[in-house]
Each structure stands twice: as structure tokens, then as C-alpha cells.
Amino acid sequence: MAATSEHTVLQFVAPSSTASGTTSVLTARIHPLVIFNVCDCFVRRPDSAERVIGTLLGSILPDGTVDIRNSYAVPHNESSDQVAVDIDYHHNMLASHLKVNPKEIIVGWYSTGAGVNGGSALIHDFYAREVTNPIHLTVDTGFTNGEGTIKAFVSSNLSLGDRQLAAQFQEIPVDLRMVEAERVGFDVLKATAVDKLPNDLEGMELTMERLLTLIDDVYKYVDSVVEGQKSPDNNIGRIIADAVASLPKLPPQVFDNLVNDSLQDQLLLLYLSSITRTQLSLAEKLNTAAQML
Amino acid sequence: MATMARSFLQAISKDEAVVPPLRVVQIEGLAVLKIIKHCKEFAPTLVTGQLLGLDVGSVLEVTNCFPFPVRDDDEEIEADGANYQLEMMRCLREVNVDNNTVGWYQSTVLGSYQTVELIETFMNYQENIKRCVCIIYDPSKADLGVLALKALKLSDSFMELYRAGSFTGEKLREKNFSWMDIFEEIPIKVSNSALVSAFMTELETDAPVSQGDYDRLHSSTTPFLENNMEFLIKCMDDLSMEQQKFQYYYRNLSRQQAQQQAWLQKRRTENMARKSAGEEPLPEEDLSNPIFKAIPEPSRLESFLITNQVSNFCGQINGVAGQNFSRLYLTKALHEN
Numbered sequence: 314m315a316a317t318s319e320h321t322v323l324q325f326v327a328p329s330s331t332a333s334g335t336t337s338v339l340t341a342r343i344h345p346l347v348i349f350n351v352c353d354c355f356v357r358r359p360d361s362a363e364r365v366i367g368t369l370l371g372s373i374l375p376d377g378t379v380d381i382r383n384s385y386a387v388p389h390n391e392s393s394d395q396v397a398v399d400i401d402y403h404h405n406m407l408a409s410h411l412k413v414n415p416k417e418i419i420v421g422w423y424s425t426g427a428g429v430n431g432g433s434a435l436i437h438d439f440y441a442r443e444v445t446n447p448i449h450l451t452v453d454t455g456f457t458n459g460e461g462t463i464k465a466f467v468s469s470n471l472s473l474g475d476r477q478l479a480a481q482f483q484e485i486p487v488d489l490r491m492v493e494a495e496r497v498g499f500d501v502l503k504a505t506a507v508d509k510l511p512n513d514l515e516g517m518e519l520t521m522e523r524l525l526t527l528i529d530d531v532y533k534y535v536d537s538v539v540e541g542q543k544s545p546d547n548n549i550g551r552i553i554a555d556a557v558a559s560l561p562k563l564p565p566q567v568f569d570n571l572v573n574d575s576l577q578d579q580l581l582l583l584y585l586s587s588i589t590r591t592q593l594s595l596a597e598k599l600n601t602a603a604q605m606l
Numbered sequence: 607m608a609t610m611a612r613s614f615l616q617a618i619s620k621d622e623a624v625v626p627p628l629r630v631v632q633i634e635g636l637a638v639l640k641i642i643k644h645c646k647e648f649a650p651t652l653v654t655g656q657l658l659g660l661d662v663g664s665v666l667e668v669t670n671c672f673p674f675p676v677r678d679d680d681e682e683i684e685a686d687g688a689n690y691q692l693e694m695m696r697c698l699r700e701v702n703v704d705n706n707t708v709g710w711y712q713s714t715v716l717g718s719y720q721t722v723e724l725i726e727t728f729m730n731y732q733e734n735i736k737r738c739v740c741i742i743y744d745p746s747k748a749d750l751g752v753l754a755l756k757a758l759k760l761s762d763s764f765m766e767l768y769r770a771g772s773f774t775g776e777k778l779r780e781k782n783f784s785w786m787d788i789f790e791e792i793p794i795k796v797s798n799s800a801l802v803s804a805f806m807t808e809l810e811t812d813a814p815v816s817q818g819d820y821d822r823l824h825s826s827t828t829p830f831l832e833n834n835m836e837f838l839i840k841c842m843d844d845l846s847m848e849q850q851k852f853q854y855y856y857r858n859l860s861r862q863q864a865q866q867q868a869w870l871q872k873r874r875t876e877n878m879a880r881k882s883a884g885e886e887p888l889p890e891e892d893l894s895n896p897i898f899k900a901i902p903e904p905s906r907l908e909s910f911l912i913t914n915q916v917s918n919f920c921g922q923i924n925g926v927a928g929q930n931f932s933r934l935y936l937t938k939a940l941h942e943n
Contacts, residue, residue: 348802349639352801355801359702402697413675454801582835586923
């Protein structure tokens with residue numbers, strides 16, 4: 314079976330008309346962990362393999378989006394005309410992962426490398442036996458177009474009458490949810506080496522600096538518009554007005570009271586914790602230094 | 607050739623003898639994300655998992671990890687757990703992942719992780735692996751925008767004491783050992799492969815602010831502080847109970863000693879009487895008498911652990927209060943404008 318991604322001469326059974334109707338337009342949502350996993354497996358591949366394949370785990374959300382949360386690599390052998398996938402390994406790993414998190418099921422498979430080729434169609438067929446309508450994810454680790462592209466495909470079968478002729482891989486939109494990665498901090502995940510994880514106060518400092526730069530930018534923009542250097546954009550003006558108006562409108566006395574109360578609460582807590590610390594060192598001295606004889 | 611072979615052998619033997627102290631734990635971004643994902647998914651249940659990596663010189667590299675399934679405390683699941691571990695290690699070996707156990711990770715709630723079980727697990731691991739580390743992750747702090755990842759190790763002096771099995775006041779004073787010396791915190795470094803770094807650089811949205819910033823500027827930290835205070839108060843109660851145990855012990859000890867003295871006195875007068883009567887003096891010690899039985903001194907391990915816990919809570923409160931100060935001043939400044 315050869316997969317053609319550009320030529321659709323033959324009659325093509327659209328999935329929306331034959332499927333139960335829930336998978337007409339799919340989007341794939343990918344968590345950053347999956348990308349990390351794929352890159353890691355690619356870096357560790359055996360020297361003979363050109364690309365790596367593996368299974369994608371996740372769940373299908375009620376609105377039809379496929380949420381891809383985890384993945385693992387599967388050893389395989391690929392030569393010009395045949396493909397061998399270690400199915401036992403795949404099932405073992407699946408069982409192990411299910412023990413930890415039974416909600417994450419197979420939703421598809423991934424491969425590194427730029428495009429879809431003949432072997433992929435066979436592998437996709439195998440995965441189609443495990444789950445209906447698997448997603449095929451390609452992660453371009455070779456950076457062929459000068460950028461690392463991540464694409465997701467679903468396949469539909471091309472048939473002429475009753476005979477199956479080809480499988481067409483259709484691209485579906487990919488949504489990269491970077492929220493968790495942002496939480497960890499892109500600086501930590503981006504650099505090849507980070508010497509120290511930032512603690513509470515350093516993180517605050519960074520955030521404050523960013524906020525200041527943002528405010529500076531807005532200030533400069535407003536100034537330049539007022540002086541006539543830039544043409545005013547109504548939308549941006551409206552957004553700025555909204556942002557400024559979102560500060561709560563409290564009379565200054567009330568606001569001062571609020572702030573002072575919170576400050577006093579925090580000071581009280583600090584005082585309590587310092588007292589506790591002193592108590593601890595005192596108790597320790599009493600405990601171990603006491604000699605009865 | 608012969609000289610080279612000899613020096614190689616010497617080099618190997620020298621390496622065996624001296625194990626350089628662990629200075630840094632180097633984690634891959636992949637392992638960090640996995641730990642965070644696993645802990646967050648199952649919060650508030652506490653979960654654990656295994657760390658895999660390499661032990662190189664003074665750096666412990668953690669390159670991968672896998673989670674443990676949640677155990678239902680059932681008898682049969684013990685064997686299952688071991689099977690699961692072996693299975694995972696075998697599978698990961700096939701895809702060229704380092705399957706060398708270097709420790710384990712666990713999630714915690716508000717930093718209350720110093721328990722006796724932790725120490726026992728450490729000792730278990732230490733028997734098989736020369737250097738192991740425990741990584742603690744606190745998912746509740748992630749809401750405040752802080753990556754709360756800590757690497758812990760038992761200090762060597764503590765391990766010796768634990769193996770000796772007793773925590774009496776004498777021994778501790780000898781070694782000048784305080785509650786701060788039980789756990790050693792090791793700094794963490796994060797490293798990523800070049801490929802991952804390239805991908806992340808490209809995929810990063812160019813927004814100047816990130817979700818972490820939003821979390822950090824959020825000013826409602828009261829639930830976190832409340833929980834912290836609650837735990838702190840409970841711990842102080844436990845600590846005071848331990849103190850009472852000690853007081854009880856000391857009181858008993860002094861009472862016993864007074865009894866011993868009185869008994870000794872009586873024996874001496876008796877002996878004097880006997881000597882004057884020409885009989886054998888009775889021995890001055892009578893081990894069968896219950897007042898000579900030594901009272902066991904209660905172990906200080908619990909109180910040390912609790913003290914550690916309390917100090918942890920205090921530190922957390924301090925950190926969050928500091929953050930709150932900055933936030934409050936920020937709102938004040940904004941309002942004035």
C-alpha cells in the first residue's frame with residue numbers, strides 16, 4: 314500500500330459521512346512532555362535506525378479533541394520494503410502505563426522525520442487495529458525546512474468501489490498546550506544547562522521586572538501616539554483603557570486600610586515564625602545538653 | 607604498555623576507595639516535566655516514582671524517571687509492584703534509556719515530608735546503591751508560581767547513628783549532632799539536550815509574560831498560609847508531647863537515682879552492723895532489685911524529625927510572606943498612580 318498525500322484522484326470516502334459523526338474535524342492537543350519524550354528517544358536511538366516510532370497515550374475529550382499527554386518509544390526495524398514492530402514490547406509498556414494511570418489510553422503513534430512514507434502507512438494500519446482512527450504525529454527532528462515542524466495526521470482510506478487502494482493522510486490542526494511548560498519556566502527548559510532553580514523571591518524579581526518593561530512599553534506607545542509619531546489604533550487604545558480601568562475603584566482611605574491590614578497580617582506571621590524558630594533552637598539545646606549525673 | 611596498564615589499574619582502584627561527596631544533582635528537563643505531571647495528576651494523593659540515571663563523580667545525573675502505581679496496601683500487590691518495576695526497567699533498557707536506579711521521587715503536601723518512613727526508605731535504598739537521592743516535589747506551591755523541587759540526601763553522620771540504632775543524648779552530644787544535620791539538601795541543576803532546547807526555543811510563544819508570572823502576581827495566598835499555619839500548630843503540639851515524654855523520663859530517672867541512693871545507704875548501715883557483729887558484709891549492689899533496672903531513654907529521632915518539619919513550615923511562611931510584601935507594595939504603587 315502506498316500512501317499519497319497530494320494526489321486524490323480516486324474516490325475518497327470522507328470520514329464524516331461514514332463515521333459516527335463525532336470525528337469530523339479533529340484537533341490534536343499536545344502537551345510539552347510528549348515533545349520532550351520524542352526528542353529524548355530520538356537522541357537515544359540505536360545507530361542503525363534512522364527514525365524512531367512510538368505510541369501516543371492520552372484521552373479523547375468530549376468535544377472530539379484528542380488530548381495527547383504521554384508517549385513511549387517502541388523498537389522497530391525498517392528496511393526499504395518491510396517494517397517490523399515489536400508488538401510485545403508495545404503491549405507490555407501499555408500495560409505498565411495503564412497500571413499507573415488507567416485513564417490514558419492509546420490515541421495514536423508518532424514518528425520522527427519530515428513526512429509520511431510507505432512504512433508509515435503499514436504502521437498506521439497496525440495502530441488502526443488497536444484504536445479507531447489513530448492520530449499520526451510527525452515530529453521533524455531533522456529540521457528539514459530550517460524549523461522543527463510538528464504535524465498531526467489522520468488517515469482515511471481511498472477506495473475504488475470495494476477495493477482498498479490507498480490511505481490518504483490528512484493533516485489536522487495541532488494545538489500545543491504550553492501551559493505546564495510555562496509554569497516550570499521556559500528558561501529552565503530552554504537552556505542546555507541551568508545552574509540553579511530560582512527560588513520564591515528571585516522569581517518575584519523576574520516577574521516584577523517583566524511587568525515594568527511591559528508598562529514602559531505601553532507608556533512609550535501612548536507617548537508616541539500623543540506626539541503624533543504613530544497612528545492611533547482604536548483597538549489598542551480600548552485595551553489600554555480597559556486595563557487601566559480594571560484597577561478597583563476604592564476611596565484612598567479604604568484602600569490604605571486594606572493594604573495596611575494585610576501588611577500587618579504578614580508581619581504577624583513573620584514574627585510568629587521567627588518565634589517558633591527561636592523556640593526550636595532553645596528546645597534542642599535543653600534536650601541534648603541536659604545531663605542528669 | 608605495562609606501565610600504562612598499571613597506572614590504569616591504579617586509577618581504577620583509587621576510584622573505588624574514594625567516593626567524592628555529592629555536590630550537585632543534574633536533572634533533565636524531561637524528568638522534571640514527568641515528575642510534575644505525575645504529582646499534579648494525583649494531587650492530593652501522595653505518589654512516588656523511581657529515578658533513573660547515572661552517577662558520575664560529584665554529580666548525580668537523573669535522565670529519566672517512571673511513576674509507581676498507587677498501591678492499595680494489599681498483600682498480593684507487593685509482588686506486583688516488584689514485577690512492575692522490573693518490567694519497566696527492562697523495557698526502558700531496550701530503548702537505550704539508562705536503567706540505573708539513582709533514587710526515587712515523591713510528592714508532598716505543603717512540605718510535610720519528614721517522616722520515619724522516609725528515613726527507612728532511604729536506608730533500604732542505601733544498601734543497594736552507593737549514592738541515592740530523594741526528590742521532593744510540592745504541587746501546592748506550583749499555584750504560587752514557584753517550582754518547588756528539592757533534592758534530599760541523608761547525611762553520613764546520621765546514617766552511622768541510625769545504623770547504631772540509638773539516639774541517646776550522650777551519643778548526640780559526642781558528635782555535636784543537631785536536628786539540622788539529618789537531611790542534606792543538594793542544589794539542583796537542570797540540563798537539556800540540544801535537540802530539546804532547539805525545539806523549545808522555536809515553540810516558545812514570544813509573549814513577554816508567561817503563566818508563571820500570572821500565578822506569581824496573584825495576591826490571594828491566604829489558603830496556602832492558613833494551611834501552613836494549621837500544620838505548624840499541629841506539629842508544635844506533637845513537639846510539646848515529645849518534650850513531655852522527655853520530662854517524664856528525666857523525672858523517673860532522678861527518682862530512681864534517689865531510690866538507689868537510699869537503698870545503698872541502707873545497705874551500708876547494714877554492712878556496718880554486720881561487720882561489728884562479725885558477719886560477711888552483703889554486696890552493695892543487688893541487681894535483682896527493680897530499682898536498679900535501667901530505664902530506657904526515649905529516642906530523639908521523632909523530635910528531631912518534627913523539629914525539621916516545623917522549621918520547614920516556618921521557612922515556607924517566611925517565603926510567602928516576603929512575596930506578599932512585594933505584591934502589596936506593588937498594588938499600593940499602582941493605586942497611587
